[in-house]
Amino acid sequence: MADLPPLDAAYIEHKLNEWLEVEFSFLKTSTPAQAIAQLPRPDQDFMLMWVQRMSSTNIELAYQFTVRAIEFLNKQERRVIEAWVLHAMDTYDQRGLHPAMEFIKNIEHFIQYSHDHSVGTVLQDHATVLLHFCHGLSGRQLKIEEAEQAYTDTQTIYLPPVIATLATPEDNFLLYKASAAYLWAQTRFGTFHVPLYELAAQHPHPEPFLALFHALETVRLEACIARELPGLYRVMQRIQEQLNEKYDDASWQSITQPLIQPGATSQDTLALTHEHLHKINIPAPQCFQGTLNPERVAECLKNRVPKEKAAFRVALSKILEDLKKEEAARHEAREHQFRTRKISDHTLPEGFRMELTLDDQPVPLPDHLSKLLTSIQLDLGDIPDEYLVAAGPGEYDPSLYEEKEVDPDEVWQGTYHEEGAFLYNEWDFRRQHYRKNWCAVREKTISPVYDDFIQNTLRKYSGLIKHLRKSFEAMRDEDRVLNRQTYGDGIDIDALVQALAESRNGSEMSDQLFTRLHRNERNIAVVFMVDMSGSTKGWINEAERESLVLLAEALETLGDRYAIYGFSGMARKRCEIYKIKEFHETYNEEIRARITGITPKDYTRMGFAIRHLTKILQDVEARTRILITISDGKPDDYDNYRGAYGIEDTRRALVEARRSGIHPYCITIDTEAKDYLPHMYGDAAFTVIDKVNQLPLKVSDIYRRLTS
Amino acid sequence: MTARALKTDEYFIDEEPYYEPIGDEIEIFESAYRQQLPILLKGPTGCGKTRFIEHMAWRLKKSLVTVSCHDDLTASDLVGRFLVKGGETVWVDGPLASAVRKGSICYLDEIVEARKDTTVVIHPLADDRRVLPIDKLGEILQAPPGFCLAISYNPGYQSVLKDLKQSTRQRFVALEFDYPSAELETNIIAKETGIPHEQAARLVKFAGMTRNLKGSGLEEGASTRLLVHAARLIKDGISPVTACHAAIAQALTDDDEMLAGIAELSSSLF
Ligand SMILES: Nc1ncnc2c1ncn2[C@@H]1O[C@H](COP(=O)(O)OP(=O)(O)OP(=O)(O)O)[C@@H](O)[C@H]1O
Ligand SMILES: [Mg+2]
Numbered sequence: 001m002a003d004l005p006p007l008d009a010a011y012i013e014h015k016l017n018e019w020l021e022v023e024f025s026f027l028k029t030s031t032p033a034q035a036i037a038q039l040p041r042p043d044q045d046f047m048l049m050w051v052q053r054m055s056s057t058n059i060e061l062a063y064q065f066t067v068r069a070i071e072f073l074n075k076q077e078r079r080v081i082e083a084w085v086l087h088a089m090d091t092y093d094q095r096g097l098h099p100a101m102e103f104i105k106n107i108e109h110f111i112q113y114s115h116d117h118s119v120g121t122v123l124q125d126h127a128t129v130l131l132h133f134c135h136g137l138s139g140r141q142l143k144i145e146e147a148e149q150a151y152t153d154t155q156t157i158y159l160p161p162v163i164a165t166l167a168t169p170e171d172n173f174l175l176y177k178a179s180a181a182y183l184w185a186q187t188r189f190g191t192f193h194v195p196l197y198e199l200a201a202q203h204p205h206p207e208p209f210l211a212l213f214h215a216l217e218t219v220r221l222e223a224c225i226a227r228e229l230p231g232l233y234r235v236m237q238r239i240q241e242q243l244n245e246k247y248d249d250a251s252w253q254s255i256t257q258p259l260i261q262p263g264a265t266s267q268d269t270l271a272l273t274h275e276h277l278h279k280i281n282i283p284a285p286q287c288f289q290g291t292l293n294p295e296r297v298a299e300c301l302k303n304r305v306p307k308e309k310a311a312f313r314v315a316l317s318k319i320l321e322d323l324k325k326e327e328a329a330r331h332e333a334r335e336h337q338f339r340t341r342k343i344s345d346h347t348l349p350e351g352f353r354m355e356l357t358l359d360d361q362p363v364p365l366p367d368h369l370s371k372l373l374t375s376i377q378l379d380l381g382d383i384p385d386e387y388l389v390a391a392g393p394g395e396y397d398p399s400l401y402e403e404k405e406v407d408p409d410e411v412w413q414g415t416y417h418e419e420g421a422f423l424y425n426e427w428d429f430r431r432q433h434y435r436k437n438w439c440a441v442r443e444k445t446i447s448p449v450y451d452d453f454i455q456n457t458l459r460k461y462s463g464l465i466k467h468l469r470k471s472f473e474a475m476r477d478e479d480r481v482l483n484r485q486t487y488g489d490g491i492d493i494d495a496l497v498q499a500l501a502e503s504r505n506g507s508e509m510s511d512q513l514f515t516r517l518h519r520n521e522r523n524i525a526v527v528f529m530v531d532m533s534g535s536t537k538g539w540i541n542e543a544e545r546e547s548l549v550l551l552a553e554a555l556e557t558l559g560d561r562y563a564i565y566g567f568s569g570m571a572r573k574r575c576e577i578y579k580i581k582e583f584h585e586t587y588n589e590e591i592r593a594r595i596t597g598i599t600p601k602d603y604t605r606m607g608f609a610i611r612h613l614t615k616i617l618q619d620v621e622a623r624t625r626i627l628i629t630i631s632d633g634k635p636d637d638y639d640n641y642r643g644a645y646g647i648e649d650t651r652r653a654l655v656e657a658r659r660s661g662i663h664p665y666c667i668t669i670d671t672e673a674k675d676y677l678p679h680m681y682g683d684a685a686f687t688v689i690d691k692v693n694q695l696p697l698k699v700s701d702i703y704r705r706l707t708s
Numbered sequence: 709m710t711a712r713a714l715k716t717d718e719y720f721i722d723e724e725p726y727y728e729p730i731g732d733e734i735e736i737f738e739s740a741y742r743q744q745l746p747i748l749l750k751g752p753t754g755c756g757k758t759r760f761i762e763h764m765a766w767r768l769k770k771s772l773v774t775v776s777c778h779d780d781l782t783a784s785d786l787v788g789r790f791l792v793k794g795g796e797t798v799w800v801d802g803p804l805a806s807a808v809r810k811g812s813i814c815y816l817d818e819i820v821e822a823r824k825d826t827t828v829v830i831h832p833l834a835d836d837r838r839v840l841p842i843d844k845l846g847e848i849l850q851a852p853p854g855f856c857l858a859i860s861y862n863p864g865y866q867s868v869l870k871d872l873k874q875s876t877r878q879r880f881v882a883l884e885f886d887y888p889s890a891e892l893e894t895n896i897i898a899k900e901t902g903i904p905h906e907q908a909a910r911l912v913k914f915a916g917m918t919r920n921l922k923g924s925g926l927e928e929g930a931s932t933r934l935l936v937h938a939a940r941l942i943k944d945g946i947s948p949v950t951a952c953h954a955a956i957a958q959a960l961t962d963d964d965e966m967l968a969g970i971a972e973l974s975s976s977l978f
Contacts, residue, residue: 132969133976135924136917177972231949232976345890346909347916367923489784491797513792517782 007044009037015048019055020063027059032066043073050085056430057089058097064104072107080120080162087146087161090436103148120164121172130159130180137181138348139188140375144180150290152183153300154192154379158290165287166242178236178288181229185221188349193381194266197298208282210292213273215282218289220259220269227262228349239287247283255280301379308376309387315369317390319358338363338388354383424611426572429648439608441575446566448593457549461696468554468700475708476558480518488514524707525561525583525622527613531631532566532578533604540632540669541600543695547630548580548595550696551703552587560707561622567609568601571637575608576601583620603637605646610653610664617662625662626706630699633668633677633688647680654684665706669695720771727756727763728896733883737764740881746834746857748877751885754931757860760885761815770854773807773814777822783829787842799845808833808840811854819859820872827876833857834879890916893932901939907948910977911935914952917973918960925966930956948978 013033020027036047047069054062065088069081084107092100123130123146131144134157147158157180163172186192196213200206226233240246255276258264316338327333336359342352354373356363365373376383423437458465482488484495492515503509528551530544548564555562566578580598581591610627617625635646657664666686668677677688689698740747741764749757758774765772775786788802807814819827832839838851859880861872888896890912897908912935919929934956941951952974957967 128965129968129972132921132925132966133972136921136969136973138916138920141920141924177976181976229976231974231978343889346894347890347913489782489789491790491792496792 004041006039006041007037007048009033012036012044012048016051016066019052020059020066021055025059025063027063029066032070035070036066039070039073046078047073050082053431053433054085054089056428058092058100060097061088061092061100061104064101068104068107076120076164079122079125080164083120083122083124083161086124086433089431089433090146093435093438106148119167119169119172120162121169121176123159123161123163123176126173126176130176133177134180134184137184137188139184140378141371142184142187150179150183150288151293151296152186152290153293153296154187155300155304157183166239171239171242174235175239175288178232178239179290181225181232182218182221182288183290185224185228186217187378189221189224189266190378190381191217191221191266191269192297192301192379194270195298196292196294199270200294209273209277210294211282212277212280213269214289214292215285216256216259216272217266217269218286219256220264220266223260223264224349236288243287245284245286249281249283251280252283304375305379308372308379310391312369312372312376312387313389313391315372316388317392319363320390323358334359338390340383340388422612422615424575424608426607427649427652429644429652438572439569439575439605440573441577441608441612443577443579446578446580446594446597448590449597450589450593451596453545453596454549454592457546458553461546461550464697465550465553468550468704469557471704472554472558472700475704476522482516482518484510484512485514485516486511488516490515522558522560522707523623524626525617525620525624526563526626526628526703526707527617528562528564529609529613529627529629529631530564530566530580530598531604531629532568532598532601533632533634533636534568534600534602535604535632535634535636537600539692540695541598543669543692544630545595545598546696547699548598549592551700552581552591552595554700554703556587561620563616564595565609565613565616566598567606568603569605569608569637570602572605574602575605577609577612583616603641604631604635605637605641606631606635607646607649607653610650610657614653614657614660614662618660624707627657627662627664628667628699628703628706629664630667630695631669633670633674633680635680647676651680651682654682658683663706665702667695667699667702721762721766724766725759725762726900727759728888728892728899730756730885730888730892733760733885734764734767736881736883738768741768741856744838744853744856745881746859746879748880748882749858749860749885750863750882751860752887752928752931753862754933755885755887756932757885758815758817761813761858765813768813768856770856771810771812773803773812774817775803775815776817777819777826779821779823781822781826783826784844786826786829787840788844790844804830804833805840805842805849808849808851808855811852813856813858816857816859819861819876824873827873830857830859831876831879834876887915887919887932893935896932897935897939900936901943903939903943907942908939910948911938911942911952914956914974914977917977918956918970921966921970925963925969926960928960930960934959949974952978 009030010033013029016022016029016033020029022029036044039047047066050069051062051066054065065085069085072081084104088100088104091103127144134142134144140154142152143156145156145158146161148160150157150159152158159176159179163175165175166172194213196210200210203209222233222236225236255272259268259272320336323336324333339357339360340354341357343355344351345353354377356365356373373383376387421440421442424439424441425434425436426438427433428435483492485492492513495510495513499510499513528548530548531540536544552562552564561583562581563583564580566580567576568578569575578598580594581587585591606629610629613627617627635650636642637646641649654664654666664684666681666684668686668688669690669692670677670688671690671692677686687698687702689695737747737760749760751757761774762772775781784802786802786804788800788805790797791800792798801809804814804816806812816822816830829840832841833851834857838855840849840851841847842849861877887893890909893912893915894905894908897903897911898905901908903911915930915932915935918926922929937959938948938951938955941955942948946954949971953967953971957970957974960970961967
């Protein structure tokens with residue numbers, strides 16, 4: 001392709017004015033336009049593309065980007081700048097304009113210490129690998145998330161979106177890894193057994209106290225890492241040398257000597273901190289150590305410790321209950337005692353593993369309980385005696401100990417409360433990126449309605465049902481006897497007679513003399529996703545319900561596993577999935593009554609429903625997984641889901657489903673023959689039905705064709 | 709270990725197969741054998757079930773017939789079938805019938821992989837009748853006292869479809885196997901492969917890391933078998949990180965990011 005000529009300043013300014021709505025916003029675009037005009041064409045295109053994408057999120061933010069990004073264009077890779085922009089937009093989504101503006105104004109800080117010729121590494125590119133790495137390390141399973149600075153709250157490891165401290169991307173990745181391991185070590189080796197938040201509050205100027213504690217603790221943790229992960233320790237040494245971060249001060253070394261010993265604890269660090277505060281020079285922070293965030297740690301512990309205590313004691317009482325039932329059967333009643341003991345295990349840094357015993361017999365713990373035990377041990381250093389008392393009858397309140405599905409505070413940092421919801425990303429085509437955890441999805445039930453709808457439907461379609469049953473029956477697993485096989489269970493007499501005759505005639509005897517049973521196993525799971533939006537009111541709703549009845553009748557003869565869900569919603573925070581029939585449920589009166597009870601609700605947001613049901617399908621073991629959507633083909637919701645946004649998100653969700661090995665199929669009831677349908681359904685196969693009353697027949701028919 | 713081949717799937721074991729007992733499984737097996745009770749070995753893959761059976765066959769001085777079950781395995785594959793030879797039909801015993809006739813130990817490995825209708829042919833053998841009906845011959849084989857039926861089953865596969873039927877499992881004395889404790893596993897690796905104890909200990913530690921990943925991206929952690937494989941490579945001069953990658957990580961997953969994550973773990977450890 002020939003090089004395109006650069007764009008001129010006037011054109012650029014015109015574009016900027018349009019996207020940044022200068023008419024109303026009064027932003028000054030002529031200086032940035034001049035600057036962009038100086039850039040080579042590919043950079044110009046890159047800049048303009050991002051200004052446009054950002055302006056769909058927020059105009060102020062887009063303007064700040066325009067002003068600031070230019071000087072970084074030739075210093076950093078585009079990937080790094082993209083990460084910066086995306087983090088700004090995520091910050092905007094989750095915490096609002098002010099923090100997002102703070103962030104975007106701080107690009108220098110973002111590309112921390114970046115050297116002139118360094119090439120940044122982007123967290124998003126490596127987050128999964130780092131997460132696997134952290135999960136492999138012993139202790140609590142930590143999460144990884146983006147934040148401006150590296151720190152941990154003992155639940156999540158926060159890492160900056162980009163690191164550009166070292167010259168190569170490989171080394172910058174290693175720095176990520178070292179940071180993650182160091183922050184893991186803080187939780188793993190008890191840094192926060194010291195109540196830092198309270199202690200810091202006692203200092204009029206907590207900074208020097210925290211800085212010294214952090215520096216000393218880093219010495220201790222480095223020694224722990226050296227023992228636990230010697231390979232990584234070597235890498236950390238090398239990085240420190242490259243950055244000249246080695247601190248060779250003799251008095252520092254002699255002071256910190258005790259912290260290097262295997263038994264040293266954070267209490268020792270604290271004692272040394274008190275002893276030497278204001279009396280010695282604090283070495284500069286190591287590149288991997290990040291910051292301490294005592295406040296977040298305190299919050300996290302305050303939340304987790306009582307919850308885990310309750311959960312643990314409730315679990316103990318369940319174990320006891322089971323035991324007592326057995327004893328009652330044998331007419332015994334004894335006192336029981338839980339204890340813990342240490343079992344030697346050289347794979348753990350402590351050299352032992354905790355075992356729970358009941359009357360001195362080991363209790364085998366299911367996975368989640370042994371994780372709980374580990375977590376408590378990490379927070380408290382031990383399992384205190386009061387934890388070993390089974391919960392009494394009054395202490396069963398699940399809100400005390402049960403994990404919420406998703407902790408909304410974590411995701412939305414207090415801005416919204418989405419208790420018990422599943423959160424899904426949504427595709428923003430203007431941004432060309434996902435909005436993170438954008439939709440809050442809840443599963444709801446449908447109140448069953450017992451009226452004459454089912455009977456009427458069965459009567460109305462009795463002929464069709466008979467026909468469907470027959471054709472579905474024909475698709476059932478059928479065992480066929482294959483003749484003339486080279487091996488098999490039985491002898492094919494016809495073949496044998498013929499072969500004997502032939503061999504008498506002097507020709508070679510065939511070896512295809514056996515019969516074998518060939519089994520056809522249908523191994524299909526299918527989810528039907530039914531539009532329950534307001535626009536289905538009337539005929540469509542009725543036809544949908546009739547279709548489901550017919551389909552269920554037919555599927556029952558076939559024996560495929562199936563589930564039925566409805567979907568509707570009102571804006572992104574009220575996305576609703578209605579359970580009509582789950583996989584484990586059998587088709588009965590109750591399910592029929594739920595089908596009867598399907599009523600039109602609010603709007604049509606399709607993306608979240610496809611994503612949620614994809615997840616449900618993935619948890620089902622089957623060779624073939626199918627997702628069939630039945631809708632009126634109009635993505636539409638209150639908050640901008642209308643039009644291109646909804647179409648693109650739906651399309652994207654279908655692509656995701658496909659990528660995860662699911663076969664999506666869309667059935668659309670549409671009397672207007674909308675031209676965007678092929679685009680929206682993309683690769684997914686679909687059928688448009690223009691006569692509503694055809695739906696009941698079509699749905700079953702399509703299913704039959706799809707699966708035979 | 710040298711094995712004298714009698715038939716492809718039946719042999720006597722002359723030399724003691726190395727087996728490190730984890731609990732009282734040897735005593736229980738011997739007792740079940742004396743009492744003519746069938747035995748179910750439960751446990752994850754590569755934790756020593758096959759080795760244990762070989763060891764027991766050696767201990768009890770019995771020949772061992774092993775059948776690896778798979779989803780095409782039919783009842784006839786186990787019991788036997790007619791073959792046509794030179795124009796005549798000849799009956800050929802399947803491994804199960806042959807083991808019953810000879811009074812061997814018959815070990816059906818991964819029994820849940822077999823089709824459900826195949827599994828039921830062992831039912832009459834596994835209760836106090838101890839018989840194997842051979843319909844096609846119109847014959848009922850009575851198992852001699854020395855015959856022993858053992859099956860294995862890995863409950864780790866969460867699939868409901870692959871669960872062992874109650875009517876099958878309730879016929880067996882169950883022995884539960886799990887990965888040995890760290891100390892024991894280290895000894896097994898060192899003894900089995902001859903690598904230094906310290907290196908074996910690191911491998912076991914690495915195994916622990918992959919076991920931590922079970923359920924967060926890995927279906928299973930590294931089994932003892934994989935550690936033995938890695939140790940053999942190391943013994944042969946391959947670097948530990950490479951050996952862990954080739955013998956362990958690659959065997960556990962195909963997911964590139966998971967492989968990268970595991971590689972970061974091994975390079976941190978060694
Ligand atoms: N207790 C043990 N004593 C000695 N070696 C052992 C022991 N446990 C495991 N091994 C080693 O692990 C290897 C794998 O064990 P084995 O083949 O018996 O596993 P398995 O339980 O039969 O697995 P699968 O279910 O996959 O068949 C053995 O070859 C042996 O080297
Ligand atoms: Mg085996």
